Amino acid sequence: MRLRWLLVAAAAFALALFAGSRMRRLHEPRFPHLAELKTGPFSFQDAALAVAGFRAPAADLAWIQLLQYAAGGVPELPDRPGHPYEHLAGLSLRVARLDPSLHRAVLFASGILAWFHGIERPDEAAELLNEGMLRSPEQPLYALYLAALAYKKQGDTDRMIALLESSFDLPETPSTMKAILANLRQSRGEYRQALSLWKRIQENDRDASEHARARIKIAELKILLAQSGPTPKKY
């Protein structure tokens, strides 16, 4: 039996091992290990996609499910009465552990948990942001949101809003977070600033999901501004 091809195979395999070690040295994907996945009722979907090499698409589908949950719930994870958004943090961690580069999931969920009207769960938001920062230290918004949370805890709302607004036009800032900020301004009676934020949302193509709401809010704020009269001049 001629072994010529076996020798070729052995040489090629040795080259593959060498090239593989160089490839791994130059880049190691930063996906959390499979044991760390937080899948809940979606374990089959997540595991099947992850082991087949489709982690980014798995995270994308998890992101859609997170949005569906935030928009009104998913049948697999019903909220107990009086516990709105109780699975929000878990679902956003699910996305972050499938693919930590989908930063918007953590930013979106932490924004709702920390600043959405009627949801006061800043500790959960901080936990999420800390995990996000650990997995993607290159994302500056995690640190910025954590700092804003610290201002919130100190009761320094002005500096908190100013800090959050500094990230308003960054591409990673979720549209929902922008809407939350505009509503925060409105709740403080700062209609002119709120109107300006909604107008920026409406002008930005990336925030298309908030455009319908922006139109309503702009109309509403214009009425409120008309009712409250001219803004007193500052001296």
Add this chain to the structure above:
Amino acid sequence: MQTISPVFAYTFKELVRRKAWLSSAVFGLVLLGGALIVSALGQDERARLMLDLGLAAIEAISLIGVVFLTVSLILQEVESRVIFLILSHPVRRADYLLGRYLGTLAAVTLSMAGMALLHAALLSLYGWWEPGRYLAALVCMAGKTAVMGALSLLLSLALTSEAAAMAFALFFWVLGHFSSEMRFLADRSGSAFLKTTLIAFSHAAPDFAHFNYRDFWHAPAPAAGWLAWAVVYALAYTTACLALAVQLFEQKEF
């Protein structure tokens, strides 16, 4: 070597004329359409979803295509006895196998290129345009397809059953994406036997986890030179599988 090109040409023609090839290309286009629709649900992440789901659809179709075609590439020629006439001409078995493999790869790459063109056109309609990185992702996907094709061909010759070869090919696909996990488990394992076994498997299986650029596209970019080593890796692994396949094929009687 001069007989590789006629075998390549007839294999390419044969496969492109098959209904299965056309159906898979059409199915790929349907999946791309699906990706477009699903991505609309992604709100702020629409572009990312279109990119990820589209590339995933292209890769899945190419993978299924290449495995399906290569496991039957030789076995069907043996069953239909077409191989009698081919090998009764002055054709080295290695040339025949390489020509068949390259013809199949070309047919799969053609459908992959068609789907990628449409996908890139759709993405550019939505204002997304990063041709360099897109091309890098396609190169890695083509590398995975080449490796899987060679591996399936080897398995089909070693196992002589299309179904078994297909099952093992898909097992290796999963194992390949599991390579990082196997190394991680080996690090944590206290048993020397388990550690050695896991390390051996992680090296023997194709290391898809590390050249799955489509999957870690959104993470910080790999260092320069990474893609070149990934290409060398895919070529070397493919060569190893093909050489083993030739070794088996040269001992076969028809």
Add this chain to the structure above:
Amino acid sequence: MSAIQFQRVSKIYRRSHLGRTTETAGLIELDLDISRGEVFGLLGLNGSGKTTAIKLLMGLHLPTKGEVETLGRRAPNIEVLARIGYTPEAAYLNKTLTGRESLRLFAALSGIPRAEREKRVSDILRKVGLDKALDVRLADYSKGMLQRTSLAQALVHDPELIILDEPVTGLDPLAIKEVRALILWLKSKGKTVLFSSHDISEVERVCDRIGILSGGRLVKVMRQDEWRGKADALETAFAAAVARTDGVGPIRME
């Protein structure tokens, strides 16, 4: 000078199933020498070893024992295969190709230079009467047309040695007459022809010598002068020489 030499060639088929290995003898101690320019017929019942002998010549099987030589070189030899034309018992052609594409493939595999290829293909297709169906896919050919294409591929490279496995089986009387004329024409051109057949009347009309195989053994070799002009001489010799090995008994007329 020998065109074909079998030197004490045996071929044993081994099959393993559930741990049990069974052995079947395809050929036993075959010694045969066929001269250049000779037309030699291999006669035998089903399973007598005719196709096994031909496959050994073409390198599709490897001998278990002994040596096979074709055109002075040990078989299988790639250079020698370029000087041999082979037609199997049925037209094992890739049906997705057209007649012209199929012949182009075999011409290229046989090493005919590109510049000459088109002319050779057209000439040979005209010679076998298929010039009106050049660009029709083989899937749409009739059985007779396929058989002619199969003959054409064996002759396209103008071989020195032509091996025809059951060339008249299943053909209509007109086609049988044409095959007979073709063999005689090849002989007139100085080619060596080896063919196997069940059909004694065909064999006796064209062969210089015949060999009778039974149960894998060459039981008799006869020269033309031993049957020419003697009614039923070949049939009588054949019936006396062969024994059924397929477990089928004679038809009883009582």
